[in-house]
Amino acid sequence: MLTVTNLTKRFGGFTALNEVSFEVNEGEILGLIGPNGSGKTTAFNCISGALRPSSGSITFQGREIAGLTPDAVCHLGIARTFQIPRPFRKLSIVENVAVAAHYGAAERTGEAEARRRAAKILDLVGLPADPEASPMLLGAGGLKKLELARALATGPRLLLADESLGGLDPAEMAGAAEMLKRVRRELEVTIVWVEHIMATLMRIVDRVVVLDHGEKIAEGAPREVAEDPRVVEAYLGEKIVLA
Amino acid sequence: MRRALVPVLAALLALAPLVPMAGMKQYVLHVMIQILIWSFIGGAWSLMGRFGLVSLGHGAFLGLGAYATVLLWNFWAWSPWLGGAVAVVLTAILAAVVAYPCSRFQVVGHYFGLVTLAVGEVIRLLIIAERDWTGGSLGVSLKPVGSDSLWALQFADKRVFYYGALALWLAGLWVWHRVDRSMARSAMEAIGEDETAAASVGIHVTRFKIAITVLSAALTAVGGVAYAQYIAYVNPDTLAGIGVSLRIVFAVVLGGMYSLLGPAVGAALTIALSEWLRIAFGLKLIGMAETIYGFLLVVFIIFLPAGIVGSAGGLLRGGARYGPPHPPDARRAPA
Numbered sequence: 364m365l366t367v368t369n370l371t372k373r374f375g376g377f378t379a380l381n382e383v384s385f386e387v388n389e390g391e392i393l394g395l396i397g398p399n400g401s402g403k404t405t406a407f408n409c410i411s412g413a414l415r416p417s418s419g420s421i422t423f424q425g426r427e428i429a430g431l432t433p434d435a436v437c438h439l440g441i442a443r444t445f446q447i448p449r450p451f452r453k454l455s456i457v458e459n460v461a462v463a464a465h466y467g468a469a470e471r472t473g474e475a476e477a478r479r480r481a482a483k484i485l486d487l488v489g490l491p492a493d494p495e496a497s498p499m500l501l502g503a504g505g506l507k508k509l510e511l512a513r514a515l516a517t518g519p520r521l522l523l524a525d526e527s528l529g530g531l532d533p534a535e536m537a538g539a540a541e542m543l544k545r546v547r548r549e550l551e552v553t554i555v556w557v558e559h560i561m562a563t564l565m566r567i568v569d570r571v572v573v574l575d576h577g578e579k580i581a582e583g584a585p586r587e588v589a590e591d592p593r594v595v596e597a598y599l600g601e602k603i604v605l606a
Numbered sequence: 607m608r609r610a611l612v613p614v615l616a617a618l619l620a621l622a623p624l625v626p627m628a629g630m631k632q633y634v635l636h637v638m639i640q641i642l643i644w645s646f647i648g649g650a651w652s653l654m655g656r657f658g659l660v661s662l663g664h665g666a667f668l669g670l671g672a673y674a675t676v677l678l679w680n681f682w683a684w685s686p687w688l689g690g691a692v693a694v695v696l697t698a699i700l701a702a703v704v705a706y707p708c709s710r711f712q713v714v715g716h717y718f719g720l721v722t723l724a725v726g727e728v729i730r731l732l733i734i735a736e737r738d739w740t741g742g743s744l745g746v747s748l749k750p751v752g753s754d755s756l757w758a759l760q761f762a763d764k765r766v767f768y769y770g771a772l773a774l775w776l777a778g779l780w781v782w783h784r785v786d787r788s789m790a791r792s793a794m795e796a797i798g799e800d801e802t803a804a805a806s807v808g809i810h811v812t813r814f815k816i817a818i819t820v821l822s823a824a825l826t827a828v829g830g831v832a833y834a835q836y837i838a839y840v841n842p843d844t845l846a847g848i849g850v851s852l853r854i855v856f857a858v859v860l861g862g863m864y865s866l867l868g869p870a871v872g873a874a875l876t877i878a879l880s881e882w883l884r885i886a887f888g889l890k891l892i893g894m895a896e897t898i899y900g901f902l903l904v905v906f907i908i909f910l911p912a913g914i915v916g917s918a919g920g921l922l923r924g925g926a927r928y929g930p931p932h933p934p935d936a937r938r939a940p941a
């Protein structure tokens with residue numbers, strides 16, 4: 364569905380991503396992991412159009428998308444969340460999602476239809492559809508739900524979830540992980556999930572790609588990857604516990 | 607209470623020219639026409655100002671609209687209906703030319719203000735430099751036709767201009783309301799807050815910014831045409847450059863740029879205040895009127911940062927709310 368080939372991104376003399384290639388298959392949840400600063404978010408930014416890759420190719424459903432603008436990528440069916448939630452604080456929760464439903468859809472369906480879809484998505488992620496509630500009232504968990512709802516409202520085929528569960532309590536973490544599974548089931552969305560806390564992620568994903576210092580160091584099923592010596596080393600010897 | 611106030615206010619505005627005011631009528635009408643035209647211009651400015659696109663160069667659009675119309679009439683006898691339309695189109699093109707690079711290269715905030723400030727000055731200096739056409743810094747008068755003419759938009763009776771300005775102002779409120787109620791407002795709020803996040807949900811940032819700038823500039827040009835036709839004289843200092851650009855901004859900030867009637871309240875207060883100070887001081891203590899005017903503006907802006915209408919609205923809803931913004935129809939809970 365998504366093929367990344369030799370993707371490289373340099374910032375001045377610093378190489379954030381170096382010849383990274385991986386593939387995302389339709390219907391799967393792919394975990395994209397790695398220590399802080401390993402290039403996960405840079406990869407997301409390149410795929411979603413927020414950054415222009417220095418070189419390499421990104422194809423989505425057979426179409427080259429490297430270098431497209433973020434709104435164009437969104438219209439093709441790729442949505443993303445941000446690591447640190449970036450809600451539109453001046454809009455209500457419903458408006459946040461409705462504006463995404465209206466402008467993010469591949470085809471405009473009218474404002475009423477956009478609002479209807481927004482209400483559905485809010486229900487799915489478990490946020491109240493109170494038309495006047497402000498995102499300023501939400502805590503960390505609620506903001507992550509809003510972030511997810513806004514991305515899903517654009518009607519993506521592929522969701523790039525920059526989840527970062529840090530800052531959530533264990534119950535919220537488990538809830539967020541369950542949420543992604545439900546999203547895949549109910550909306551038939553393929554998901555790439557970025558995370559650096561691994562335990563939760565490893566239980567959910569079908570496959571894992573591991574980045575370290577901008578390079579891909581491992582790829583495969585969670586169990587194999589967790590035992591790969593390079594991965595263990597990248598995580599400073601931290602033992603990866605699989606439940 | 608607000609519902610009852612609207613018809614009373616509407617009736618007052620509609621009947622104002624019919625009220626006998628002894629010898630003062632011409633003067634009162636003159637001030638009211640000015641207030642209506644500047645309210646319309648302020649409303650046009652706030653269309654983009656409320657989304658964080660603070661332009662300090664709307665004088666450019668005002669001046670281009672006014673001068674193009676007057677010159678087309680004086681030199682080629684183009685009716686202001688036609689000349690005004692041409693002027694508005696020219697202004698829209700200028701606005702797009704300014705807005706495109708600004709949004710393409712993410713020139714926002716203070717930098718956007720500086721760019722627009724420069725554009726306003728460029729237009730003022732161009733007007734002064736092209737003196738064979740424009741009369742330079744002396745300005746130029748509209749060629750009179752000598753009788754009332756709808757074709758030339760010239761009337762001896764101020765009441766005609768009064769009703770014209772009133773209609774214009776109401777049309778401006780209608781546009782403001784339409785924008786406020788649309789999904790495009792949400793998109794513009796989103797862009798004003800976080801361009802990256804807005805683009806990530808499919809909002810075409812550049813297109814929206816150009817569109818709102820062009821709309822705001824085109825309406826400002828219409829205001830310039832109206833002002834030129836009424837005063838029948840255009841001058842680079844009153845219609846272009848920093849002075850008038852800031853005057854528009856002050857009035858709107860004072861009244862409140864996030865509310866429908868904010869620009870009108872601001873324009874009414876600033877014009878009434880400067881008229882009153884001008885009359886009170888006359889030729890005594892030259893500069894004192896401007897000093898007091900400036901001082902009062904600073905006081906208002908410090909203590910009522912959401913503008914008079916915005917702050918009053920906040921008070922009515924319980925507790926003053928400082929800082930922007932709270933769209934008029936959405937009651938937000940505090941953080």
